[in-house]
Amino acid sequence: MGILSRKFNVFAALLIGAGALSALSGAALAAEIIAIRLGETSVSETRIVFDSNGLLTYELTASGEGPGRLDIAFDGATLSPKLPRQGRGAGHIAGYSSTATAGGATVTLALGKGARIKELLTIAPSAANSRHRLVIDLLDAQPGALAASLPPRKFESIAEVIEAVSPTQASSLDPVAAPRPPTLAPLARRPVIVIDAGHGGADPGAEGPSGSTESAATLAAALELSDALTQTGKYEVVLTRSADVRIAHEERSRFARDAKADLFISLHADAHADAKVRGGSVYTLSDEGTERSVREALATGNYVVHDYNVGEDPSLGRTLYKVAQSRTENESDIFAELLIGKLAGVTPLLNNTHRRGNFKVLLAPDVPAVLLELAFISNKQDETNLKSPTWRKRTMGAVVTAIDTYFEKRSAVAPQARSGAAASLP
Structure with missing residues (x-):
């Protein structure tokens, strides 16, 4: 098997402009890897967690024959003196080793059986856990599948993505007038809420101890939420599905854009090998998912933001996309925090309730979106x-309250939007 690698920068998307990046010293960027934890989350899944005291820049490389190995090169990171340089494996991992390098550190995971990367996400520190966490989930697969499952290359900037896929290059190096930043809509119309019931049809999702399915649970919750929102008379509510049918992930996010949604909420139910684990959580798009959104949207050549096709002019499109995407990520995070606040005390929640993941349903680049894991069906x-x-009535009522609060705050800043100021929720 050949060698394939993908490079990621977990913190790059959090910084706007090269000036902010250059202002950081090398010491500020350095992070120490404190622990490496491995465990089987089910008979077919393995989870690897890297605990660190700072944000990590890393590159994934898959190589070797047979099951192969996964190398994670951490740029600028150091290894804790207490971290074992070799360790026993678990699940798909036969063992691991960690090595300090001139440019940082490398951790090698030797696979004992075929696997592919199912999910890769980061979890920010919280009051309950001060560490940053990089999480890699592996799933059973044929030998050789690991390289193909590496997440797509992390582009260093939006500009790089647009220039890579644009059919033409900018004809001049003359500066292009920056477009007016997109602002929050003044809400002259009723906000459009798209509710997505996860799974469905041939894809029932996870199954509970009594045999109930995730697809049935999410549909029941979606219908309850739709009814509650409709009764307020404040919103136009759209369901991605109202029956037991299967809809592709890509179609769900496209559905939100086509509906000109002001908010997208995807409902799911989690599952874990440990039946004691319970509680809800709220996901917003990770940095890796943000880059996938950029790549997939621009590769089609038909991404339009504010009535402008970004493929027509790389320079202008670059600025438009950056501003639109930054606003969407910010609003998604704002709503996620409001939602968690309203759910607290109404239904059990996990620690570190606000999480980030690379979920396809959250990829619409100009629609604020969250994925709500209602509970652990396991x-x-x-x-x-x-x-x-x-x-369901009580929990979806809390979701309605969060939506009301979100749009009330949005209406409060509408005068700023109408005056041309770039508005954002407090």
């Missing part, structure tokens, strides 16, 4: 809740 108490009309 837990008996949570499964009982998911099947309870009373719990």
Whole structure:
């Protein structure tokens, strides 16, 4: 098998402009890898967690014959003196080794059986856990599948993406007038809320101890939320599905854009090999997912933001995309925090409730979006809740309250938007 690699910069998307990046000293960028944890989350899945005291820049490389190995090169990172340089494996991992290099550190995961990367995400520090975490989930696969599952290359900037896929280059190096930054809509119309019930049809999702399915639980919750929002008379509500049918992930995010959604909420139910784990969580798009959104949208050549096709002029499109994407990420995070606040005390929640993931349903680059994991269907108490009309009514009521608060705050800043100021929620 050949060698394939993908490079990522976990913090690059958080900084706007080269000036902000250059202002950081080398010491500020350095992070220490404190621990490496491995465990089987199910008979077919393995989770690897890297704990660090700072944000990590890393490159994934898959190589070797047979099951192969996964090398993670951490740029500028150091290894804790207490971190074992070799360790026993678990699940798909036969063992691992860690090595300090001139440019940082490298961790090699030797696979004992065929696997592919199912998910790669980062979890920010919280009051309960001060560490940064990089999480890699592996799933059973044929030998050789690891390289093909590497997440797409992390582009260093939006400009690089647009220039890589644009059919023409800028004809001049003359500066292009910066477009007016997109602002929050003044809400002259009723906000459009798209509710996405996860899974469906031939894809039932996870299954609970009593045999109930995730697809049925999410549909019931989506219908409850739709009814509650409609009764307020404040919103136009659209469901991606209202029956037990399967819809591709890409179609769900495209559905939100076509509906000109002001907010997209995807409902799911989690599962874990440990049946004691319970509680809800809220996901917004990770940095890796943001880059996939850029690549996929621009590769089609038909991405339009504010009535402008970004493929027509790389210079102007670069600025438009950056501003639109930054605004969307910010609004998604704002709503996620509001939602968590309203759900607290109404339904059990995981620690570090706000998480980030590379989910396809969150890829629409100009629609604020969250993925709400309602509960763990693998837990008996949570499964009982998911099947309870009373719990659904109470929990979806909290979601409605969060939506109301979000748009009330948005209306409060509308005068700024109308005056031309770049508005954002407080």
